[in-house]
Amino acid sequence: VTTMLLANKDLEVDAEGFLKDAAQWDESVAEAIAREAGIAALTERHWLVVKFMRERFLSTGTAPSIRTLGKESGVPIKELYQLFPKGPAKLAAKIGGIPKPKGCI
């Protein structure tokens, strides 16, 4: 098990830096992961997506796809790519402290 020191906490993470335990997450952890990924500050729009993602995962057990995010999070897909460059679903999951969404096999 790899641990990573972020926001003054020892966090258990996988090989790509996704939290292993969603319960270790809080807003300061989210901000620290975002900075590591090159997002200097999380705006209200970032939070809208990150919280939607996290809540959907905690209630259903799976992370929503990019298409669901675009339809239901309140942020259209195009803006998602501006907020979370290259891979919005993957990056928002990482910042939200939930496992990497499946799909890339």
Add this chain to the structure above:
Amino acid sequence: MKRIVILGAGTAGTIMANRLRRLYRRDVRAGRIIITVVDQDDRHVYQPGLLFVPFGTYRSGDILKPRQKSLPRDVWYVRAAIERVAPEENTVYLADGTTLDYDVLIVATGSRIVPQETEGLTGPGWRDKVFDFYTPEGSAALAEKLASWPGGRLVVNIVEMPIKCPVAPLEFAFLADAFFTAKGIRDKVEVVYVTPLDGAFTKPVASQALTHLLAEKRIRLVTEFSAGRVDGVAGELVSWDERVEPFDLLVTVPLHMGAEFVSRSPGLGDDMGFVLTDPQKLQAKVKPNIFALGDATNVPASKAGSVAHFQAEILTENVEAYLAGRPLPAAFDGHSNCFIETGHGRALLIDFNYDVEPLPGKFPFAFGPLSLLKESRLNHLGKLAFRWVYWHLLLPGRELIGIPTRMSMAGKVPTEPQMRHVPIKEMQP
């Protein structure tokens, strides 16, 4: 009396019907077990053959057979669309208003392309300069186009993962290179491979080898490109972050989703319509008497016929145990085994599972070892012979000589530094 209902009579559903019918031969004859297979049409497509249709190697008639020809006679075949599954009632509702009750349900309804999900993809230019090759109609239309196409900029694009047979778009690019070379117009064609992945393929060692092959064949690679919209009139493929790839001919692998009824069945699928499935036991998360295999599941294995074949052996054991009231004994390891056509009569072979990525080396085989991750003539002959194997050994659910259900490390050469793959346990929430 026990009722087993199989939804879907494609590769996975047909293999399961044949295996279960063989396992329960006496019970089926005596009426103690009734196996019912449901499909909405009677056209079984040999899907690996779709790749060869655009280049005239096969015609679409060569890859189609009636579904019933590959199913046992004493299995019921219901031709109907599926409305929904009601897990609480153990009932399947069909679109014609009838219902089927089951003791065990096996979902094998595969995945389908949904080009309408990408803006402009099926608009002006569809099947004129924008084509798919994942349907018999699409691949036949593309064959007609390629026969007279004078050349230009050919863009091969994957809209989003996961897709069926993740190597097929690469094979298409390789075969296009060979096709235009043979026609003497290779210098008039620019082939561009545009993918949402960060490399040619998902797994690091194979990705490196395949990236090298693309370069060798003068195919340009564009990575991390998430297709947002298509303008078929202007000939532009545009990403969500506004990068533009112009094309004279676009060959798209559209978004894939599971069967529509999955989303209408409470708790059965994820938001793409793939059945939420335990990756080892192949049991649906929603209820213990529902199982799923093949392209229909959300397990992190390739959506490929070889996977359906290996899963079917595991699932047969688990269904038998379930009906006998025993704990499920068998666990699927994610084994996948694929030939990759590289053109000019050669092919690669890759063999991998949930935890071990495709590695170079030799694959021990009945007629002599096959080269892993390296082009050879024998691999190509293996791929062509596979059409016969598919109809006569694979669909009937027979063992394939020399290809074990669980992946073996024999002959594989671990590369240094070995890039670690995230084990399956960590990928599950």
